[in-house]
Amino acid sequence: MTALIINGKELAQNTRQSLKEKIAKLPEAPALAVILVGNNPASEIYVRSKEKACLEVGIMAKTYHLEETINEAELCDLIEELNQAKDITGILVQLPLPLHIDEKKILAAISPKKDVDGFNPLNTGLLIQKNSDTFIPCTPKGIIALLHHIKSDLTGLNAVVVGRSQIVGLPTAQLLLKENCTVTVAHSKTKNLEAVCQSADILVIAIGKAEMINKNYIKPGAIIIDVGINRTQEGLKGDVDFNSASSVASYITPVPGGVGPMTIAMLLENTYEAFLKQHNS
Numbered sequence: 001m002t003a004l005i006i007n008g009k010e011l012a013q014n015t016r017q018s019l020k021e022k023i024a025k026l027p028e029a030p031a032l033a034v035i036l037v038g039n040n041p042a043s044e045i046y047v048r049s050k051e052k053a054c055l056e057v058g059i060m061a062k063t064y065h066l067e068e069t070i071n072e073a074e075l076c077d078l079i080e081e082l083n084q085a086k087d088i089t090g091i092l093v094q095l096p097l098p099l100h101i102d103e104k105k106i107l108a109a110i111s112p113k114k115d116v117d118g119f120n121p122l123n124t125g126l127l128i129q130k131n132s133d134t135f136i137p138c139t140p141k142g143i144i145a146l147l148h149h150i151k152s153d154l155t156g157l158n159a160v161v162v163g164r165s166q167i168v169g170l171p172t173a174q175l176l177l178k179e180n181c182t183v184t185v186a187h188s189k190t191k192n193l194e195a196v197c198q199s200a201d202i203l204v205i206a207i208g209k210a211e212m213i214n215k216n217y218i219k220p221g222a223i224i225i226d227v228g229i230n231r232t233q234e235g236l237k238g239d240v241d242f243n244s245a246s247s248v249a250s251y252i253t254p255v256p257g258g259v260g261p262m263t264i265a266m267l268l269e270n271t272y273e274a275f276l277k278q279h280n281s
Protein backbone atom coordinates (compact mmCIF):
# COMPACT_ATOMS: atom_id res chain seq x y z
CA MET A 1 0.00 0.00 0.00
CA THR A 2 1.19 3.53 -0.66
CA ALA A 3 -0.48 6.02 1.62
CA LEU A 4 -2.36 9.00 0.26
CA ILE A 5 -1.07 12.34 1.50
CA ILE A 6 -3.35 14.53 3.59
CA ASN A 7 -2.44 17.94 2.23
CA GLY A 8 -2.52 20.27 5.23
CA LYS A 9 -1.06 23.14 3.25
CA GLU A 10 -3.93 23.09 0.78
CA LEU A 11 -6.62 22.63 3.44
CA ALA A 12 -5.12 25.48 5.47
CA GLN A 13 -5.08 27.70 2.38
CA ASN A 14 -8.78 26.99 1.76
CA THR A 15 -9.58 27.76 5.40
CA ARG A 16 -7.65 31.02 5.21
CA GLN A 17 -9.40 32.05 2.00
CA SER A 18 -12.81 31.45 3.52
CA LEU A 19 -11.81 33.35 6.69
CA LYS A 20 -10.52 36.25 4.61
CA GLU A 21 -13.94 36.56 2.96
CA LYS A 22 -15.75 36.45 6.33
CA ILE A 23 -13.37 38.92 7.98
CA ALA A 24 -13.83 41.38 5.11
CA LYS A 25 -17.51 41.60 6.08
CA LEU A 26 -16.82 42.50 9.74
CA PRO A 27 -17.33 46.12 10.82
CA GLU A 28 -13.67 46.33 11.89
CA ALA A 29 -10.57 44.18 11.68
CA PRO A 30 -9.90 41.75 14.57
CA ALA A 31 -6.51 42.26 16.25
CA LEU A 32 -4.20 39.61 17.66
CA ALA A 33 -1.61 40.57 20.27
CA VAL A 34 1.40 38.27 20.14
CA ILE A 35 3.81 38.32 23.07
CA LEU A 36 7.32 37.05 22.40
CA VAL A 37 9.82 36.95 25.25
CA GLY A 38 13.53 36.67 24.51
CA ASN A 39 15.32 35.64 21.32
CA ASN A 40 14.57 31.95 20.76
CA PRO A 41 15.19 31.63 16.97
CA ALA A 42 12.46 29.00 16.45
CA SER A 43 9.93 31.16 18.35
CA GLU A 44 10.89 34.18 16.26
CA ILE A 45 10.19 32.18 13.07
CA TYR A 46 6.81 31.00 14.42
CA VAL A 47 5.81 34.54 15.41
CA ARG A 48 6.78 35.94 12.02
CA SER A 49 4.72 33.31 10.21
CA LYS A 50 1.73 34.00 12.49
CA GLU A 51 2.02 37.76 11.82
CA LYS A 52 2.17 37.13 8.06
CA ALA A 53 -0.81 34.77 8.15
CA CYS A 54 -2.85 37.32 10.15
CA LEU A 55 -2.17 40.11 7.68
CA GLU A 56 -3.12 37.92 4.73
CA VAL A 57 -6.63 37.33 6.07
CA GLY A 58 -7.20 40.85 7.38
CA ILE A 59 -6.37 40.36 11.08
CA MET A 60 -4.12 43.03 12.60
CA ALA A 61 -1.11 41.53 14.36
CA LYS A 62 0.55 43.49 17.16
CA THR A 63 3.75 41.87 18.37
CA TYR A 64 5.21 42.72 21.78
CA HIS A 65 8.83 41.58 21.67
CA LEU A 66 10.07 41.68 25.27
CA GLU A 67 13.51 41.31 26.82
CA GLU A 68 14.47 37.86 28.14
CA THR A 69 14.95 39.51 31.57
CA ILE A 70 11.32 40.62 31.97
CA ASN A 71 9.83 39.36 35.23
CA GLU A 72 6.53 37.58 35.84
CA ALA A 73 4.80 40.62 37.36
CA GLU A 74 5.71 42.86 34.40
CA LEU A 75 4.46 40.25 31.95
CA CYS A 76 1.20 39.84 33.90
CA ASP A 77 0.76 43.65 33.86
CA LEU A 78 1.08 43.71 30.06
CA ILE A 79 -1.40 40.83 29.72
CA GLU A 80 -3.89 42.61 31.98
CA GLU A 81 -3.55 45.78 29.89
CA LEU A 82 -4.27 43.71 26.75
CA ASN A 83 -7.17 41.92 28.50
CA GLN A 84 -8.77 45.35 29.06
CA ALA A 85 -7.91 46.84 25.65
CA LYS A 86 -11.08 47.19 23.55
CA ASP A 87 -9.09 47.07 20.31
CA ILE A 88 -7.43 43.70 21.06
CA THR A 89 -9.41 40.59 20.10
CA GLY A 90 -7.00 37.80 20.97
CA ILE A 91 -3.83 37.32 23.01
CA LEU A 92 -1.17 34.74 22.33
CA VAL A 93 1.95 34.18 24.41
CA GLN A 94 4.56 32.37 22.34
CA LEU A 95 5.92 29.35 24.23
CA PRO A 96 8.32 28.33 25.60
CA LEU A 97 8.90 31.16 28.08
CA PRO A 98 12.25 31.66 29.85
CA LEU A 99 12.68 29.31 32.82
CA HIS A 100 12.33 32.07 35.46
CA ILE A 101 8.73 32.65 34.35
CA ASP A 102 5.93 30.29 35.42
CA GLU A 103 4.18 29.39 32.16
CA LYS A 104 1.01 28.17 33.89
CA LYS A 105 0.64 31.46 35.77
CA ILE A 106 1.03 33.47 32.56
CA LEU A 107 -1.46 31.37 30.59
CA ALA A 108 -3.97 31.70 33.43
CA ALA A 109 -3.58 35.49 33.33
CA ILE A 110 -4.96 35.72 29.77
CA SER A 111 -8.67 36.53 29.72
CA PRO A 112 -10.55 33.33 28.72
CA LYS A 113 -12.47 35.45 26.18
CA LYS A 114 -9.23 36.44 24.43
CA ASP A 115 -7.42 33.13 24.90
CA VAL A 116 -7.19 32.16 21.21
CA ASP A 117 -4.58 29.46 21.95
CA GLY A 118 -7.02 27.78 24.34
CA PHE A 119 -4.44 27.24 27.10
CA ASN A 120 -6.17 29.12 29.94
CA PRO A 121 -7.25 26.52 32.57
CA LEU A 122 -10.88 27.68 32.32
CA ASN A 123 -10.93 26.92 28.60
CA THR A 124 -9.17 23.58 29.20
CA GLY A 125 -11.90 22.71 31.73
CA LEU A 126 -14.68 23.74 29.36
CA LEU A 127 -13.18 21.51 26.68
CA ILE A 128 -13.29 18.53 29.06
CA GLN A 129 -16.90 19.39 29.88
CA LYS A 130 -17.63 19.39 26.12
CA ASN A 131 -18.84 22.98 26.49
CA SER A 132 -18.62 24.68 23.10
CA ASP A 133 -18.08 28.13 24.66
CA THR A 134 -14.32 27.63 24.72
CA PHE A 135 -11.31 28.00 22.44
CA ILE A 136 -9.97 24.67 21.23
CA PRO A 137 -6.14 24.62 21.13
CA CYS A 138 -5.00 25.22 17.56
CA THR A 139 -2.94 22.10 16.82
CA PRO A 140 -5.57 19.60 18.11
CA LYS A 141 -8.31 21.55 16.31
CA GLY A 142 -6.25 21.36 13.11
CA ILE A 143 -5.73 17.61 13.58
CA ILE A 144 -9.49 17.01 13.78
CA ALA A 145 -10.03 19.18 10.68
CA LEU A 146 -7.42 17.09 8.80
CA LEU A 147 -9.15 13.87 9.85
CA HIS A 148 -12.58 15.19 8.84
CA HIS A 149 -11.14 16.16 5.49
CA ILE A 150 -10.72 12.44 4.67
CA LYS A 151 -13.44 10.90 6.89
CA SER A 152 -16.57 12.66 8.07
CA ASP A 153 -17.46 10.11 10.78
CA LEU A 154 -14.74 8.79 13.12
CA THR A 155 -17.19 6.88 15.34
CA GLY A 156 -15.89 3.62 16.76
CA LEU A 157 -12.35 3.93 15.38
CA ASN A 158 -9.41 3.08 17.65
CA ALA A 159 -7.28 6.19 18.07
CA VAL A 160 -3.86 6.13 19.71
CA VAL A 161 -2.28 9.46 20.64
CA VAL A 162 1.42 9.23 21.46
CA GLY A 163 2.34 12.23 23.63
CA ARG A 164 0.44 13.66 26.60
CA SER A 165 1.37 17.36 26.55
CA GLN A 166 -1.19 19.99 27.56
CA ILE A 167 -0.71 21.66 24.18
CA VAL A 168 -1.10 18.72 21.81
CA GLY A 169 -1.52 15.19 23.18
CA LEU A 170 -4.15 15.65 25.90
CA PRO A 171 -6.53 18.00 24.05
CA THR A 172 -6.24 15.85 20.91
CA ALA A 173 -7.25 12.78 22.92
CA GLN A 174 -10.18 14.75 24.38
CA LEU A 175 -11.37 15.83 20.93
CA LEU A 176 -11.06 12.29 19.54
CA LEU A 177 -13.24 11.06 22.43
CA LYS A 178 -15.76 13.69 21.45
CA GLU A 179 -15.65 12.19 17.93
CA ASN A 180 -16.64 8.82 19.50
CA CYS A 181 -13.25 7.21 18.96
CA THR A 182 -11.91 4.70 21.46
CA VAL A 183 -8.83 6.55 22.64
CA THR A 184 -5.53 5.39 24.11
CA VAL A 185 -2.91 7.91 25.22
CA ALA A 186 0.69 6.65 25.19
CA HIS A 187 3.81 8.39 26.50
CA SER A 188 7.46 7.81 27.36
CA LYS A 189 6.60 5.31 30.11
CA THR A 190 4.25 3.22 27.94
CA LYS A 191 5.28 -0.43 27.73
CA ASN A 192 5.50 -2.06 24.32
CA LEU A 193 4.68 1.09 22.37
CA GLU A 194 4.86 -0.80 19.07
CA ALA A 195 1.97 -3.09 20.04
CA VAL A 196 -0.09 -0.19 21.41
CA CYS A 197 0.36 1.77 18.17
CA GLN A 198 -0.46 -1.27 16.05
CA SER A 199 -3.98 -1.24 17.52
CA ALA A 200 -4.65 2.18 16.01
CA ASP A 201 -6.93 3.00 13.11
CA ILE A 202 -5.87 6.61 13.73
CA LEU A 203 -2.34 7.17 15.02
CA VAL A 204 -1.42 10.68 16.18
CA ILE A 205 2.26 11.12 17.01
CA ALA A 206 3.37 14.17 19.03
CA ILE A 207 6.62 13.29 20.77
CA GLY A 208 9.40 15.43 19.30
CA LYS A 209 11.63 12.49 18.24
CA ALA A 210 12.69 12.69 14.59
CA GLU A 211 11.40 9.79 12.50
CA MET A 212 11.02 7.44 15.48
CA ILE A 213 7.78 5.85 14.27
CA ASN A 214 8.24 3.45 11.35
CA LYS A 215 6.07 0.80 9.71
CA ASN A 216 6.59 -1.61 12.64
CA TYR A 217 4.31 0.62 14.73
CA ILE A 218 1.57 0.86 12.11
CA LYS A 219 -1.45 -1.31 11.41
CA PRO A 220 -1.96 -1.74 7.65
CA GLY A 221 -4.45 0.87 6.44
CA ALA A 222 -4.11 3.16 9.48
CA ILE A 223 -4.37 6.96 9.22
CA ILE A 224 -1.19 8.67 10.43
CA ILE A 225 -1.09 12.22 11.77
CA ASP A 226 2.49 13.36 12.32
CA VAL A 227 2.62 16.40 14.60
CA GLY A 228 6.37 16.42 15.20
CA ILE A 229 8.59 19.26 14.06
CA ASN A 230 12.23 18.36 14.46
CA ARG A 231 15.04 20.48 13.09
CA THR A 232 17.76 18.09 11.89
CA GLN A 233 20.85 18.49 9.73
CA GLU A 234 18.78 17.18 6.82
CA GLY A 235 16.06 19.78 7.41
CA LEU A 236 12.64 19.61 9.07
CA LYS A 237 11.54 16.09 10.01
CA GLY A 238 8.41 14.72 11.60
CA ASP A 239 8.18 12.11 14.34
CA VAL A 240 7.24 9.54 11.70
CA ASP A 241 9.56 7.93 9.16
CA PHE A 242 7.48 9.05 6.20
CA ASN A 243 8.69 6.56 3.56
CA SER A 244 8.49 3.54 5.83
CA ALA A 245 5.07 4.53 7.26
CA SER A 246 3.69 5.32 3.79
CA SER A 247 4.27 1.72 2.72
CA VAL A 248 1.60 0.45 5.17
CA ALA A 249 -0.67 3.40 6.09
CA SER A 250 -3.75 4.46 4.10
CA TYR A 251 -3.31 8.21 4.73
CA ILE A 252 -0.45 10.25 6.16
CA THR A 253 0.33 13.90 6.86
CA PRO A 254 3.70 15.13 5.55
CA VAL A 255 6.19 17.30 7.46
CA PRO A 256 6.31 20.07 6.46
CA GLY A 257 2.91 20.70 4.90
CA GLY A 258 0.64 18.70 7.22
CA VAL A 259 -0.30 19.71 10.76
CA GLY A 260 1.87 22.87 10.88
CA PRO A 261 -0.12 25.00 8.39
CA MET A 262 -3.39 23.86 9.99
CA THR A 263 -2.20 25.05 13.41
CA ILE A 264 -1.79 28.58 12.06
CA ALA A 265 -5.10 28.44 10.17
CA MET A 266 -6.88 27.43 13.39
CA LEU A 267 -5.27 30.34 15.24
CA LEU A 268 -6.79 32.68 12.66
CA GLU A 269 -10.14 30.91 12.99
CA ASN A 270 -10.06 31.20 16.80
CA THR A 271 -9.26 34.91 16.50
CA TYR A 272 -12.22 35.39 14.17
CA GLU A 273 -14.44 33.45 16.58
CA ALA A 274 -13.19 35.58 19.49
CA PHE A 275 -14.22 38.70 17.59
CA LEU A 276 -17.72 37.30 17.04
CA LYS A 277 -18.08 36.32 20.71
CA GLN A 278 -16.91 39.71 21.94
CA HIS A 279 -19.22 41.61 19.62
CA ASN A 280 -22.31 39.49 20.22
CA SER A 281 -22.21 39.62 24.01
Ligand code: NDP
Binding pocket: 139, 162, 163, 164, 165, 166, 167, 168, 169, 186, 187, 188, 189, 190, 193, 206, 207, 208, 209, 227, 228, 229, 230, 259, 260, 261, 263
Ligand atom coordinates in the same frame (compact mmCIF):
# COMPACT_ATOMS: atom_id res chain seq x y z
P1 NDP B 1 6.29 17.79 24.76
O1 NDP B 1 7.78 17.65 24.87
O2 NDP B 1 5.58 18.72 25.65
O3 NDP B 1 5.64 16.34 24.96
C1 NDP B 1 6.18 15.22 24.35
C2 NDP B 1 5.36 14.02 24.72
O4 NDP B 1 5.91 12.88 24.04
C3 NDP B 1 5.40 13.69 26.22
O5 NDP B 1 4.11 13.32 26.65
C4 NDP B 1 6.37 12.51 26.31
O6 NDP B 1 6.05 11.59 27.33
C5 NDP B 1 6.16 11.84 24.97
N1 NDP B 1 7.34 11.11 24.53
C6 NDP B 1 8.60 11.59 24.43
N2 NDP B 1 9.43 10.62 23.99
C7 NDP B 1 8.68 9.51 23.84
C8 NDP B 1 8.95 8.18 23.41
N3 NDP B 1 10.20 7.79 23.09
N4 NDP B 1 7.95 7.30 23.39
C9 NDP B 1 6.69 7.67 23.73
N5 NDP B 1 6.35 8.93 24.12
C10 NDP B 1 7.34 9.83 24.17
O7 NDP B 1 6.03 18.11 23.23
P2 NDP B 1 4.75 18.82 22.51
O8 NDP B 1 3.54 18.02 22.72
O9 NDP B 1 4.75 20.26 22.78
O10 NDP B 1 5.23 18.65 20.99
C11 NDP B 1 5.44 17.37 20.41
C12 NDP B 1 5.99 17.55 19.01
O11 NDP B 1 5.04 18.26 18.23
C13 NDP B 1 7.28 18.40 18.94
O12 NDP B 1 8.08 17.92 17.87
C14 NDP B 1 6.77 19.79 18.61
O13 NDP B 1 7.74 20.57 17.93
C15 NDP B 1 5.63 19.44 17.70
N6 NDP B 1 4.58 20.46 17.63
C16 NDP B 1 4.11 20.73 16.39
C17 NDP B 1 3.10 21.63 16.23
C18 NDP B 1 2.60 21.88 14.87
O14 NDP B 1 1.91 22.85 14.64
N7 NDP B 1 2.87 20.98 13.91
C19 NDP B 1 2.54 22.38 17.36
C20 NDP B 1 3.06 21.96 18.65
C21 NDP B 1 4.05 21.03 18.75
P3 NDP B 1 6.12 11.98 28.91
O15 NDP B 1 4.88 12.77 29.17
O16 NDP B 1 6.13 10.66 29.59
O17 NDP B 1 7.37 12.77 29.09
